[in-house]
Amino acid sequence: MRKAIAAVVLVAIAAAGAGWVLTAPKRLPEARFAGMTGDPAAGERVFTAAGCASCHHAPDAEGEDKLVLSGGQRFASEFGTFVAPNISPDPEQGIGDWGLTAFANAVMRGISPSGRHLYPAFPYTAYAHMRDADVADLWAYLLTLPASDMPSEPHEVAFPFNIRRGVGAWKLLYASDDWVMREVPDAQLERGRYLVEALAHCGECHTPRDGLGGLDSSAWLTGAPNPSGKGTIPGLTPDQLDWDASSIAYYLESGFTPDYDSAGGHMVAVVENFAKLEASDREAVAAYLKALPAGGDMD
Amino acid sequence: MHRILTAVTALSLCTAGAASAQDYAGHLKARQGQFRILAINLGTLGDMAQGKTEYDAEAAQAAADSLVAVSMIHQGPLWPEGSSEMDMDGTRAKSEIWDDWEDFAAKWGALGEAATAMQAAAGNGAEAIGPAMGGLGGACKACHDSYRAPQN
Numbered sequence: 001m002r003k004a005i006a007a008v009v010l011v012a013i014a015a016a017g018a019g020w021v022l023t024a025p026k027r028l029p030e031a032r033f034a035g036m037t038g039d040p041a042a043g044e045r046v047f048t049a050a051g052c053a054s055c056h057h058a059p060d061a062e063g064e065d066k067l068v069l070s071g072g073q074r075f076a077s078e079f080g081t082f083v084a085p086n087i088s089p090d091p092e093q094g095i096g097d098w099g100l101t102a103f104a105n106a107v108m109r110g111i112s113p114s115g116r117h118l119y120p121a122f123p124y125t126a127y128a129h130m131r132d133a134d135v136a137d138l139w140a141y142l143l144t145l146p147a148s149d150m151p152s153e154p155h156e157v158a159f160p161f162n163i164r165r166g167v168g169a170w171k172l173l174y175a176s177d178d179w180v181m182r183e184v185p186d187a188q189l190e191r192g193r194y195l196v197e198a199l200a201h202c203g204e205c206h207t208p209r210d211g212l213g214g215l216d217s218s219a220w221l222t223g224a225p226n227p228s229g230k231g232t233i234p235g236l237t238p239d240q241l242d243w244d245a246s247s248i249a250y251y252l253e254s255g256f257t258p259d260y261d262s263a264g265g266h267m268v269a270v271v272e273n274f275a276k277l278e279a280s281d282r283e284a285v286a287a288y289l290k291a292l293p294a295g296g297d298m299d
Numbered sequence: 300m301h302r303i304l305t306a307v308t309a310l311s312l313c314t315a316g317a318a319s320a321q322d323y324a325g326h327l328k329a330r331q332g333q334f335r336i337l338a339i340n341l342g343t344l345g346d347m348a349q350g351k352t353e354y355d356a357e358a359a360q361a362a363a364d365s366l367v368a369v370s371m372i373h374q375g376p377l378w379p380e381g382s383s384e385m386d387m388d389g390t391r392a393k394s395e396i397w398d399d400w401e402d403f404a405a406k407w408g409a410l411g412e413a414a415t416a417m418q419a420a421a422g423n424g425a426e427a428i429g430p431a432m433g434g435l436g437g438a439c440k441a442c443h444d445s446y447r448a449p450q451n
Contacts, residue, residue: 230384231391231449250349254436260338260345262436264443271440 023168025111033101036136043141046134048276049199050127052142054269055084058150069094070148075121077227079213080157082121090147103139104132110171117167119155120213125175129198174214180298181288188280192288195281200273202285205233205266207296220296221289226265233266239294248286249279323382327390330377333369340365341435344417347425348432354425363414363421366435370411374404384448391448406442413438 047053056069071086089096095103102113110117110124118124130138160166180197184190196202207215208224223235235241243251247258252274255263263271274282343362346352383394396403417431 226449231451233449246349254345254432255440256341256345256432256436260341262338262439262443264440264447265449268440268444 019169020165022172023165025115025117025168026109027105027111027115028101028109030101033104033132033136036100036132038100038133038136038138038140040137040140040144043134043137043139045277046130046138046199047141048273049195049281050130050138051200051269051273052087052138054273055122056087058148068146068148069142070150071152072150075227077121077213079161080155082119082155082157083153085152086148086150087142088145088148089143090149093149093151094147096143096147100136100139103142104135107135107138110167110175117164117171119157119164119167120170120174123201123204125171125215126198126201126204128175128177129179129194131194134199170212170214173212180217180220181291182298188284188287189291191281192284192286192291195285196288200270200285202236202270206236218297218299220298221292222296235296236289237292237294237296238290241289245283245286245290248289249282252282252285253279323379323387324389326377326379326382330374330392331390333372333377336369337366337439340369341432344421344428345432348428350425356422356424359421359428360418363418366414367411367418370407370414374407378403391450393446393448396446403442403446406438406446409441410435410438 053066053069055073055075056071057066057073058068058070059072059074061068069086069088071084073084075082075084086094088094091097095106098106098113105111105113106118106122107124107127108130109128110120110122112118155162179193180203181189181193184193203215203221206221206223207217208219208222210216221236223240224233225231226233241248243258251257251263252271254275255268255271257263274285340362343352343358347354347359378392378396380397382390383392383396384390385394413431413434416434417428420427420431
């Protein structure tokens with residue numbers, strides 16, 4: 001009997017040890033971004049498409065103030081409430097002293113400079129697909145924005161989700177280098193995929209999640225419950241959204257649906273960003289949505 | 300006995316507090332209908348701006364005039380307290396409207412300004428409508444962003 005217990009304990013210790021190793025943050029290779037310098041002008045387009053300001057500007061910012069990335073907006077989820085941190089260039093309260101490699105580790109891997117896992121409320125599983133040059137341009141652009149000395153606020157997340165190491169296990173399950181839409185036959189669809197899956201993270205809102213909060217790629221972009229209250233976020237697959245491609249592109253530019261209702265809620269920020277991009281980008285996103293299978297099963 | 304009484308009082312308080320959708324059915328129809336009038340007239344203008352229909356100065360002007368007319372409807376009476384989506388079915392009006400009525404009213408005012416700009420532009424050709432559509436879209440979105448809940 002005693003032997004059996006000892007064996008169980010041993011196995012448990014071994015499993016915990018393996019878990020500890022497996023869930024350790026996996027940083028990008030040090031050399032990958034060494035010596036790279038970005039172009040801030042090109043970074044603006046990446047920044048706009050990726051919607052960084054939508055989450056990181058101050059809660060009631062309007063107009064130009066949306067470029068002050070002082071944080072403070074709150075994101076409710078079933079795991080607790082996350083508060084967006086200050087990512088302005090302020091060296092004390094923001095991220096001005098991080099450097100490109102540390103920045104890339106946060107955006108593409110969800111790892112902070114101190115080696116902690118970041119919560120996936122920050123959509124780095126999408127940004128993991130960003131091109132290295134775009135990350136470098138984005139970093140160069142961010143450094144041109146105004147600094148804010150507003151301290152970041154703590155998240156309101158209870159046990160066990162307050163243990164960041166647990167996020168490492170989550171990443172093992174859900175972080176992937178693979179695209180959801182595996183085949184893209186032409187350049188427009190490739191651009192559309194890059195915008196939808198990597199930069200604009202449409203799936204974060206429009207795809208249902210499983211019990212652990214991971215996106216369900218067997219129901220990709222088929223709509224989801226609204227995380228912050230009543231109602232649902234609509235599905236975008238052709239069986240659910242029967243708009244033609246030019247209507248989708250017009251919606252992304254103006255917020256008007258084909259019957260001239262106007263977008264609301266969290267989609268407004270997405271439309272504001274896409275209105276600033278080139279028409280070809282909106283058309284590429286429309287082409288991607290039209291290429292989705294009915295039912296959204298991408299597995 | 301005491302307990303039963305409290306339960307009964309609590310129950311009657313609940314029912315007294317909750318207005319039914321029935322009481323406000325007319326209000327809901329009226330306020331939702333005014334948005335439909337906006338959307339239909341925007342359709343006339345937007346389709347011309349996008350080149351989906353041919354530009355027609357008279358029709359464009361009439362549509363823009365209607366937008367201005369709707370924007371002049373005083374909103375107070377259409378939004379009685381207790382008619383949010385938290386209180387009843389059949390509406391997407393968020394309770395935040397009543398937390399910050401002044402801001403809601405200001406956003407309705409901004410719609411009026413955008414409609415007036417469209418009224419001035421609509422007679423000047425399809426190219427003039429596009430930018431005015433942008434202003435109107437901004438006014439619609441700004442209010443829906445804060446005060447309209449997603450569809451069920």
